Amino acid sequence: MAKVKALLAKGLAELCSYMKKYTAALGDLASATADGLDEKQDITAAVSFTIPMTGWARDSTLTSYYYCDISIAGLRATDIVDVTPAPESYSVARTAGFITTESMAGKLRLRAKKAPTAAIKAQYRIINTVKN
Secondary structure, eight states: HHHHHHHHIIIIIHHHHHHHHHHHHHHHHHHHHHHHHEEEEOOOOOOEEEEOSSOOOOOOTTTEEEEEEOOOOOTTOOOOEEEOOGGGGGHHHHHTOOOOOOOEETTTEEEEEOSSOOOEEEEEEEEEEEEE
């Protein structure tokens, strides 16, 4: 009972004062976090697509590679896209020697050491996007 009286006498008032003091700071932190989430959004839905064996061209930026552009409506240059070949297409993709993708407005640029010898079943995920 003495602990309850001590809490009610001084501790509860002190706790409430402390909470009041830091509520504004927590509100600011919550607002900043919410604003950050509006700017950056994680996307996880996988989209199936086919990487063609035609339409590849020599890359002028990375001359030892070929590229193929895949149209993706709404894709931004700031988006980060992960491409994963389906298990049944893995050996063809591995032989082609894919490297990191490049996002552009409305299209995804795939690069590989050589054009694939067969169409590749794959999926892509936009794993991060920055809203402009």
